[in-house]
Amino acid sequence: MSAFVRTAASSIRAATARNAVRQTAYIQRRGYADTTGDTLKLSLVLPHQSIFTSANVVQVNIAAESGDMGILANHVPTVEPLRPGVVEVIETGSGSKKWFVSSGFATVHPNNTLTINAIEGAPLEDLSPEAVRANLAEALRVVGGSASDAEKAEARIEADVYEAIQQALSK
Numbered sequence: 001m002s003a004f005v006r007t008a009a010s011s012i013r014a015a016t017a018r019n020a021v022r023q024t025a026y027i028q029r030r031g032y033a034d035t036t037g038d039t040l041k042l043s044l045v046l047p048h049q050s051i052f053t054s055a056n057v058v059q060v061n062i063a064a065e066s067g068d069m070g071i072l073a074n075h076v077p078t079v080e081p082l083r084p085g086v087v088e089v090i091e092t093g094s095g096s097k098k099w100f101v102s103s104g105f106a107t108v109h110p111n112n113t114l115t116i117n118a119i120e121g122a123p124l125e126d127l128s129p130e131a132v133r134a135n136l137a138e139a140l141r142v143v144g145g146s147a148s149d150a151e152k153a154e155a156r157i158e159a160d161v162y163e164a165i166q167q168a169l170s171k
Contacts, residue, residue, distance in 0.1 A: 038073035039092060044099070044116045051099065051121070052089065060114055061088040062106050063164075073112050080106045084164035086124060086171075087116060098124040100168055102161050129169050136162035 039056040060071045063085025082104045090096045104118035139162060142155035 038112060040071065040073045040075075041111075041113045042089060042116070043113070044087065044089070044118070044121075046118055046121050054113075055089075055091070057089055057091050059090040060106075060116075061086070061090075062116070063087070063101075064106065069106075071106075071108060071114055075108045075114075077110045078108045080108075082106055082116070082118065084161045086168045087118070087121070098168075100124050100127060100165055124168060127165055127169060129166070132162055132165050132169065136166065 039058060040060065041054045042052045042057045042060055043050070043054055044052040058072070062069050062071065062080065063083050064080040065083050066080060068085075069080065082101055084102050085100070087099045087101050088096050089099070099118075099121045100123075101116075101118035102120040104116060107115045107117075109115065136159060139155045139159040143152050143159060147155065
């Protein structure tokens with residue numbers, strides 16, 4: 001093997017090793033967000049009430065259409081439609097609060113701000129399992145009865161929401 005070929009082969013091996021180290025370092029940097037002192041500013045609003053207004057929180061867990069999400073400071077900006085489910089707000093030093101929302105949108109802004117606009121919402125602890133069961137039974141009765149198509153469609157939506165509330169209360 002000539003000196004030129006040996007040198008070229010050695011250079012190629014060195015370049016390949018450098019690229020492997022760079023790729024490994026890059027892969028090691030990816031992953032879950034580190035816990036930092038950064039907080040997220042949360043605004044959670046309903047049409048008739050502001051629940052949180054630019055409140056500093058550690059994390060917010062949402063029930064998005066694409067799946068459950070945990071949002072921390074420095075999260076990638078995104079807009080997510082919400083499905084009926086729980087919004088859990090983990091506050092700095094004081095535990096967490098859970099709200100049931102029927103639907104809406106969550107918007108993560110690039111400046112560590114999360115805005116949640118919900119159609120309806122209530123603290124999870126304010127919901128009565130007995131009332132949910134009774135209302136679910138009534139909605140299912142309408143769906144299976146002789147009501148108009150519009151009434152059945154409305155009752156199906158109600159039933160879906162009550163089933164989501166039941167699931168949230170059972171956790």
